Amino acid sequence: MPRYKRSEGEQIKEEVRRRLLAAAVDEFATRGYPGANINRISRAAGYAQGTIYNYFPSKQALFAAVVGDIAAQHCELVLQGTAGAADPPSRLERLFAAGFAFAEGFPNAVRLIASAMQAPEPEVREVVQHAYEPLRAYVEQEIVRAGCLGKDFCAIDPRLATAVILGVYFGGCAAGEDATRIRRSPHAVASILLEGLKRSR
Amino acid sequence: MPRYKRSEGEQIKEEVRRRLLAAAVDEFATRGYPGANINRISRAAGYAQGTIYNYFPSKQALFAAVVGDIAAQHCELVLQGTAGAADPPSRLERLFAAGFAFAEGFPNAVRLIASAMQAPEPEVREVVQHAYEPLRAYVEQEIVRAGCLGKDFCAIDPRLATAVILGVYFGGCAAGEDATRIRRSPHAVASILLEGLKRSR
Amino acid sequence: MPRYKRSEGEQIKEEVRRRLLAAAVDEFATRGYPGANINRISRAAGYAQGTIYNYFPSKQALFAAVVGDIAAQHCELVLQGTAGAADPPSRLERLFAAGFAFAEGFPNAVRLIASAMQAPEPEVREVVQHAYEPLRAYVEQEIVRAGCLGKDFCAIDPRLATAVILGVYFGGCAAGEDATRIRRSPHAVASILLEGLKRSR
């Protein structure tokens, strides 16, 4: 017979997992993937060294879970935030508003992502890119391509435009003074890109 | 002994140093700071394990030297490339042209920089930022502030504008498909920013 | 409560124990003592990790039980198989016939024994030797000594002869091609030993 009632047990497992993930976010954000120490994460979460291996089979898997978790929340929040916007320009506007609000709320999480996107290890980059695919798809389809079709934006290689938008977006998620400045001015930043996309030749 | 004639010993030292730095660029670019292996660098340069410690007192110091070296060349080349440009817009244009040319020529070096700028360790970020201070100063003073004064650009927080420009710039230096796309379209990217800075409210 | 009727609880306990032992045989045979994983055994038997500790107090104890179990069956079967043989030579013959039949039937069990007999840890070897004492006694008393007395075999150190017989016997229980070959030719092997024991000086 299970130690706890099934529902209670699962809830507790979920809770432990959450705690481990939270500790992992901090560790990865502070030290990067290769510098992060699995045992330290487990102890920071209040458990013994080995406990984390009851939840994640390896450092890689833990990292992927962390990134996936952040990305899921991040994407959901942003896509939700842009949901009511009728036209591409206002979608872009809201993308930055919602995204940077998330970044202000979870600076560590978002820094981890920004850092991992520039990681030298291709596996790491792939994990992040895969997790953020929904956001990239939204930007390319619903903002850039829709905006070009609807004459909101001038003709421009949509992939290039997407790359620039996401570059600025994740630039605002990074660590440092510049990133903070960007993050705190979602409107201004969106406006620059908007005008740029509208008129650039 | 005349100053302009370095002794043979000094010349050799310089040469060894250069080789070690070159090997270090590849290693750091490929594996990141924590993943890089000092012994491997020394051997890749054609020397024995211990030799590198005759030139750099520690891994940290070697990394700082690598970054400083790249930054010096990078800044010099870019500032040189923008030297003939009379007005801020054309300076911006040439910034991207020259900078991305450098990036195409030395992708490893430039990737290392982009990665280090997002490094989780603040010390690392500081090293890079300090090394790129000349470039940042140029962008802020000679492009953004000059452009605002001369009515090329609309009134905008100059630090924010600088942050955005540099964000896109270093985004083009990173690894990955998106960065490559950006890097190969310096003109289009500059144009987006130019129009954006000209008209955004 | 009548002695011959075990309570249902006891029957169930017995059944669980049997299942755990069976799983343990496979694990120990496949991975050896140090490589075996107690939790994996418990789960392979269809129970949770901790369950096995309700039946065996430690890995050592489990191993001893496994060995004892195999040895008991093995000895019983062999001694039964030789029961009808009137003279020492035919006892030797039947020893190999019955023993190798068991080995063919339970290759994992028998391999485990052969391996444990050569284990580097003296405690392990002692467990096995102790468990196989009945078989050794039979070989020494009823085959070798009886054979020498009855002039079936030449005069030879009975303990040495016993050691050789058992050496070949357990050699046929091991893993590998050679062992299989031996195991499949009980008659030929017995014949070699028989002639050897009859005439060697």
Add this chain to the structure above:
Amino acid sequence: MPRYKRSEGEQIKEEVRRRLLAAAVDEFATRGYPGANINRISRAAGYAQGTIYNYFPSKQALFAAVVGDIAAQHCELVLQGTAGAADPPSRLERLFAAGFAFAEGFPNAVRLIASAMQAPEPEVREVVQHAYEPLRAYVEQEIVRAGCLGKDFCAIDPRLATAVILGVYFGGCAAGEDATRIRRSPHAVASILLEGLKRSR
């Protein structure tokens, strides 16, 4: 500790390697492959933990080197010892004489081999079998097949006969009282096999 003089470089490296191998023989013989501890070997040889990795890239490689080393000496000694024997029977006789003399001289080494031959891990067994291939080839070709051709031995499956001979041979190399008894009576053991092979049907 030992920082060697340059002139003696190679010799000293060889010496260190020998010391590590000797320590490894004891460790593997005492604890078996999975129970052996690499760090303990290095320290038992008088060096720090990591030192052994300057000589052997992994535990597996160290083990293979140990086995190869023992096997080379063992085979050489035995083949040398049988060199002057003109006919198969005397070759068999000398095989046991020389082989068991080696076993008496290096009981740990030989025990390690006997144990590894029965290891549950197939990789381990393969390493040993491969290293002892010369001995097996000699027994099969120069003793068994030659003996059958020359009518020294009766017709018998040569592979089976080889398996039995090697089984007894390595049985005499094992740990334990029985093995010691066998090892100390090379003549009697050879005689048993000889007569057996001569007349068995």
Add this chain to the structure above:
DNA sequence: TATGAATGAGAGTTCATTCAT
């Protein structure tokens, strides 16, 4: 009695750094 999450010692391996040569 059965469960399985938690534990923490200990494994193999890596590598920045030292220093005698």
Add this chain to the structure above:
DNA sequence: AATGAATGAACTCTCATTCAT
């Protein structure tokens, strides 16, 4: 100046064992 063997702390991961339920 150059070498590279030696060092040992630190890493990821495993697993026998415990114990609250």
